[in-house]
Amino acid sequence: MRVLVATAVPAERDAVARAFGDPASEHPLHGTALTILRCGAADVVAAGVGPAAAAAGAAIALTVAALEGRPYGLVVSAGIGGGFTGRAPLGSVVVADAIVAADLGAETPEGFVTVTGLGFGTDRHVPPPALVRETADATSALTGTVLTVSTATGSAARTAELLSTHPEAAAEAMEGFGVAEAAAAHGVPALEVRAVSNAVGPRDRESWRIGEALAALTDAFAKLLAPGGSWSDTPRIRT
Numbered sequence: 114m115r116v117l118v119a120t121a122v123p124a125e126r127d128a129v130a131r132a133f134g135d136p137a138s139e140h141p142l143h144g145t146a147l148t149i150l151r152c153g154a155a156d157v158v159a160a161g162v163g164p165a166a167a168a169a170g171a172a173i174a175l176t177v178a179a180l181e182g183r184p185y186g187l188v189v190s191a192g193i194g195g196g197f198t199g200r201a202p203l204g205s206v207v208v209a210d211a212i213v214a215a216d217l218g219a220e221t222p223e224g225f226v227t228v229t230g231l232g233f234g235t236d237r238h239v240p241p242p243a244l245v246r247e248t249a250d251a252t253s254a255l256t257g258t259v260l261t262v263s264t265a266t267g268s269a270a271r272t273a274e275l276l277s278t279h280p281e282a283a284a285e286a287m288e289g290f291g292v293a294e295a296a297a298a299h300g301v302p303a304l305e306v307r308a309v310s311n312a313v314g315p316r317d318r319e320s321w322r323i324g325e326a327l328a329a330l331t332d333a334f335a336k337l338l339a340p341g342g343s344w345s346d347t348p349r350i351r352t
């Protein structure tokens with residue numbers, strides 16, 4: 114079974130691809146702007162920033178693979194992310210035990226109501242718990258809720274607001290929920306793996322540790338997908 118890894122930007126895609134050592138081959142997805150990197154057991158795509166681009170990119174890759182008779186068995190949203198202070202420090206890796214659309218819903222006089230509360234669809238996807246545990250153990254990662262936001266948090270006030278609505282949040286990023294929606298539409302399990310580059314809070318781009326986070330991402334995928342890695346021993350995922 115093959116694994117699709119969806120990142121936002123090429124630098125994250127290349128960090129995942131580096132885990133495989135061997136040079137990846139590039140495959141344009143016919144008629145679209147997307148290119149898949151085929152690396153060992155995984156295909157890696159940089160689908161764009163934000164949940165809409167992530168959902169569109171993952172859905173295209175899933176559909177093309179299914180029509181070609183080589184469907185994916187797992188989809189992973191991967192990249193760098195913001196960590197909530199005291200929960201996910203810089204350089205740590207977080208494996209989502211819940212992938213939550215933090216700002217999908219409506220403001221009401223009583224406060225924010227999730228899309229689930231409004232009765233339309235869902236605001237969360239829960240990855241298979243055994244796979245989350247196995248993935249976190251193999252990579253020495255933390256587990257916790259990873260929020261998907263359309264606007265990266267940039268103030269203490271918004272951080273507090275998010276934590277009051279989602280007290281279990283460990284990290285935030287901008288694509289996980291979109292990737293998980295595409296995976297759910299195809300009946301394929303989804304995971305989210307984030308390497309923490311910055312603290313969620315007042316925006317201070319100078320303090321972001323992108324290089325360290327990308328290195329942590331490479332290290333995590335080397336432990337998962339390289340020959341002998343944790344996922345290569347998983348019956349659901351064995352290639």
Ligand SMILES: O=C(O)c1cccc(C(=O)CC[C@H]2O[C@@H](n3cnc4c(=O)[nH]cnc43)[C@H](O)[C@@H]2O)c1
Nearest residue numbers: 121124162163193194195265266285286287288323
């Ligand atoms: O400038 C660079 O060299 C560079 C290299 C790799 C990635 C980036 C990005 O800016 C990626 C954007 C991506 O990162 C996620 N992210 C990271 N921190 C946060 C955050 O605090 N809140 C929300 N999202 C975050 C997000 O998924 C973006 O798509 C730059």
